[in-house]
Amino acid sequence: MRIEEIYQCFLQCISVSTDTRNIQPNSLFVALKGENFDANTYANEAIIKGALFVIIDDKKYFTNKVKMILVENSLKTLQELATFHRQSLGLQVIALTGSNGKTTTKELIHVVLSKKYNTKATIGNLNNHIGVPLTLLTFNENTDIGIVEMGANHQKEIEMLCSIAKPDFAYISNFGKAHLEGFGGIEGVIKGKSEMYDYIRENNKQVFVNLDDPIQAEKTNTLKSITFGINKIEANLNITSIKADPFVRIKFDDTQITSNLIGLYNANNINAAICIGNFFKVSNNNIKEGIESYVPENNRSQMVSKKTNKIILDAYNANPSSMSLAIENFIQLKEDGKLIIMGDMFELGSETKYEHQEIIKLLEKNISFQSYFVGKYFYENRTNNEYFKFFETFEDLKKYIKYNLPSNKLILIKGSRGMALERIVEFLE
Incomplete structure (x- = not known):
């Protein structure tokens, strides 16, 4: 079927989905493949849940010639359909x-x-x-x-x-x-x-x-x-x-x-x-x-007020550039009591050790408040410094916080998404 014909089918639908868990009635379902899944297997389920049309790329699941559209590659078709739609508008x-x-x-x-x-x-x-x-x-x-x-x-x-x-x-x-x-x-x-x-x-x-x-x-x-x-x-x-x-x-x-x-x-x-x-x-x-x-959410530069602490929650993600900027900004804030809780940075490849060491050095140059480092990369590069505490895992940090609860602090929380450091907020007062 040509993209022009598929587009006419799309125009009859109210939405597009690639996940049967959020299919709406009269929607278009596109069956994509990944390393660990093949959504072609859910084609019939998509129709039962109300999909008006289903795009598949495996002919063995082509069981409904009225509602199913068989293509060579579902992902490529999704992309071509999007471009065609964008240009049509x-x-x-x-x-x-x-x-x-x-x-x-x-x-x-x-x-x-x-x-x-x-x-x-x-x-x-x-x-x-x-x-x-x-x-x-x-x-x-x-x-x-x-x-x-x-x-x-x-x-x-x-x-x-x-x-x-x-x-x-x-x-x-x-x-x-x-x-x-x-x-x-x-x-x-x-x-x-x-x-x-x-x-x-x-x-x-x-x-x-x-x-x-x-x-x-x-x-x-x-x-x-x-x-x-x-x-x-x-x-x-x-x-x-x-x-x-x-x-x-x-x-x-x-x-x-x-x-x-x-x-x-x-x-x-x-x-x-x-x-x-x-x-x-x-x-x-x-x-x-x-x-x-505009009020930020999803752990992006949010200000969270607790009983005694104010928290800058910037834990959606982190890399060496954003981590350095967040630290430098935090340093210049005029607050008496400060604490940084930072987690490992991911996807750095051969630069992993160096970049974590650089973050530690940045804080060593500006020692005036406590810094908690969480994760194996920071832990592997730990130093002896009275202002620093290193925790190999999140659980180690949580146990420490339980018995050493900070109070009356401005706290910056920053780390890569995989660290999910926002979890620590519920343990802070």
Whole structure:
């Protein structure tokens, strides 16, 4: 069946699913394969649960010629369907990627543009080869602007995602030490993320650029750019003031924004949203209202108040770049009692030992409060320091906290997703 015919089937459906556990009546179910599963085996179950059509790629499960669509590759069909739909709608698409802050930036852009336009964006972090097509398929004829987050941990992934989403505009939040194992070092990260710039160049589209980032400035100097920067009078948007104590406050033109985001490292995420809103003619007051209405969640730079402690919960993920920025921001906060609880960083490959040692050294240079290190990587590089405590496992940390409960502290919690350090919050008062 041709993609045009499959598209007509899709138009009859109210949603798209790749998981039978969340199928809605009159939806399209796409049976995907993974290393440990084959959703073709659930094709009949999908129909029983109300799927109007089911896309499969294994003919032995082709038992319903009315509702089942047999294709050569279900994943490829999902991606082609998403591209066909995106082009049929003809809306404007903004793509963004980066090592740190892309999800927060995406949410900020969304709340700003939604003040003037019917805007849809990636839900959560569905930003891979499956999530991007599913995001595109949520756009409809009423959508003015689509915002698509793109994640990657290997070369050529951003190139592939851009070929699916075909963005009109792009923004890369930064180039940091994330997924070093897959990218092959920081130069590999820069090359991989810059595939988005390559798409923009080849298709004569436009890019948003933070002039305070020398890599962005260099990589985009031949592209059609909309720029922003701090005290950069040559930029399209000049940010005149930034403060964080602990919440980020930003001034541009005559507008003062007080956000609910903690840390100077979030300033550029906000600045990008201001710049994009400004470009799309959203008024300064509406930009201010949008950003000030955004409250972070899902363990991303959240402020949590307990009985005696205040907690900066930034435990959604971590890499050497975001960890260093979080620590440096925490150090400059004017609080008497401080404590850092940090967990291992993953996907660093051959750089694992070095990068964990560097984080320890960073804190050794700024010893003025206690630091707890959790996980085998930090534990393997433990040092003798009266301000430091090392715990090989989360359970070890939990036992220590039980008998040494901190009080009247400002506590930063930061670690990779696999550490799930947010679990410690319930044990803090």
